[in-house]
Structures are given as C-alpha cells and as structure tokens.
Amino acid sequence: MGEIAAVYAAGLLQGLALVTFPAASAVLTSPTGYRLSAGAYGAMFAPQTVMAVAAALLAARLGARWGQKRVLRIGLAANLSSMALLVGSRFVMGSHAAAFALLLAATACMGIGFGLTVPAINVLAASLFPRRVDVAVLALNALLGLGTALAPALVAVFVALGVWWGLPLAVGVLLLGLIIWSASLALVATSAAEARIERSRRFWLFAAFALCYGFVETLNGNWAILYMKGVLRAGAGLAALTLTLFWAAATVGRLLFAAVARWLPPGRTFGLLPWVIALTFIATALVPSSQPGLGAVAFGLAGLGCSALLPLTISLGRVAASPGDLIACYQLGYGLAAFGIAPLHDRAGLSLRVLFGGGAAIALALAILSIAISRRSTSNQKGPRRVAIPSRIVNPSPTTTHAT
16 A cells, blocks of 8 residues: 555655646746746746656666666655755845756756656556556546646745745655655566567557647646636636636546546547547637636636546557657657747747647647557457556656646
8 A cells, every 4th residue: 555655646746846837937937036037937947848858768768777666766856856946046036047047957857857757657556556557547647637736726825925935845845755755665567567669650659649649738738828818818817717727627537537437448538538629729719808718618628638648648558658758758749839839929920819729730630649549459459458567668758747
C-alpha cells in the first residue's frame, strides 16, 4: 500500500508544482511584483519545455540503468529545486535580471522534474496494477489533473493572505517528505516494463497523437483567459473561473472514464473524445461576444474532451512507445501552442476566433489518428490487452503536461 500511495501522491504533487508558475502569473507580471513583460513571461517557460523534452527522452534509458525508483526520486528532487528557486527569487525581486535568472533556472528544473517524474510514475502505476493498466494510468493522471486544478485556487488564497510564495513553499515541503519516505519503499517496475522495443509505424502514430493532443490541450489551457477577456469580453472573475472549469472537467473526466471503463472500453473512449474536442473548438469560435457564459461552458466541455486522452495514449501505446517518448511528444505540442499562437495572433493578424476555429482541424487530425491506431491495434492483436505490461512501458519517451 505504501508504494501505491507514494506513486499517486507523486502525481498529485507534480500537478501542483507544474501549475504553480502560471497560477502565479499575476504576481510575476505585476508592476508591484516581478514586473515581467508579456514577452518575458512567455520566454520564462522556454527552459521548461526544452528540459522536459530532453528529460522525457532520457527517462527510459535512465530507468533501465538505474531503476524507476531512482528516476522518480531524481525527478522529485528537481521539482523541489524548482520550488526552492521560485521562493528564493522573491528575495531579489528588486533586481530584475537576478530575479529573472532565478525564474529561468526554476522553470528549467521544473522541466527536468516533469520529464522524469511523469514517465516514472506511469511505469510504476502500470506495474502495480498489471491487469488494469488503463484504469490505473487514468486514475494516476486524474490526481495529476487534480493538482493542476487546485494550484490556481491555492495561489489565490495565499495571495489574499499576502504570502503568494506560500504555495511553492508548501509544495516543496511535501516533496521533501515524499522523497524521504520513498527511500524505504520497494518501487520496482516489472521486468517486462523495462524491456526495450523497436520504434514501429505504431510508434509514430502514437507520437503524432501525443503531439497533436499537446497542442489542443495547451491552446485551451494557456489561452482560455485571453479568449474570454479579449474576445468574449468576460470579466476577470469569469475568465479565471473558465480556466478552473477546464482543468476541473479534465480531472473529473479522467475519474469518470476510469469508473466506467467496464461499460465504455478505453479504446472507444480514445476514439470518441477527439470528436468532442473538435465540436467544442467550433462552438467556442461561434459563441457571440454577448454570451461569455456560453464560452465558459464550451471550455468546460473541452476539458472533458481532453480529460482521458493523454493517459489513454500512454496506456494504450505501451506496446509501441514508452511514457517518456510520448511525454516528450506531448511537450513538443505544448511548445507549439504556447509559443506559436502569439506570433500568429500578433504578427500575422489572425484573431483568436480564427485560431480556435483552426484548432478543430488539429482535433480532427486526432480523430483520424485514433482510427488508424485502432485499426492497426485490431490487426496486430488477437484479443484484448491484459495481464503483464507487454514489451515496455518505458522506452522505445511529457506532459507537457498538462497537464492540464
């Protein structure tokens, strides 16, 4: 039981740590805070993306060499370092250059932590529940999603108390406790999970799916507030609530689809949800500016559509790709949406309505890829995926994400 608790606690803390930075965006960009410009704030996440991709790609090799327990503890230590650097940066806020340097180091550590921790806990969760891998991974990612949903609310509480840095401090203390506790636990992946597999055509299908998913999730998660305020003329409260609805729906959806897996097989969920995302993109692009409430509902439905896709990509793709490979592809999609939308909007002059409408095309690509994956799985397998984790859960190697 201790191993199960540690793995799932790591998922929750990873979600909290990951969203601590964007949740504190008001402080980071405030004239009385860090005084970061919009460009500097966006650039702050570049080290996170680069290091998350690099760490995720290395996760499988490190797991095979050192074991998943050591990889997990290194990832948790990197997250702890990130929180410590973020808290420490408040002491040099008066020096813009010094504060920004510490923030860059903090997000780089976060990328390493995310890139190592998420693949490791997915491997370990699947090893702990080899007969119900899909449900185990869905439940794990539901807790990760819960952390991402809680972070904005907790930051708001600490800001109201005048100690915004209370959240990274609290998360850091919890991470330290988990690192110490995990030292005595037998966190070992099955030998099947550690085996190497060759990249095949199925690998590239799953890799493309993870990349496209990272793009659509980030388009919703990173641009929801700007869309609500700039396009639908929503107030700051409703805009913030909309982002909370998106992540909360993503979390609830993961729990829901894990609970109904017996009646709605994961493969069907995997094929259905891309169509939900496509419809919500179209709906969001068509919501009139006079009805921001409808926009909030659309973003909530988008969260439901996104909910189970990343964990199912990891669990269904375990015979073709490692979690580290897929997390790296997800992070590439994250980067495309996080840094690519601004130039299209600011320099190319494309409105957010047009860009969100275009997001439906990426969601349709997800639907097509899910069909191709299902057909290839049907032709390659004689019976349902069960028992041991075939091939390797880790490598032939996020999150980006995020996930949300």
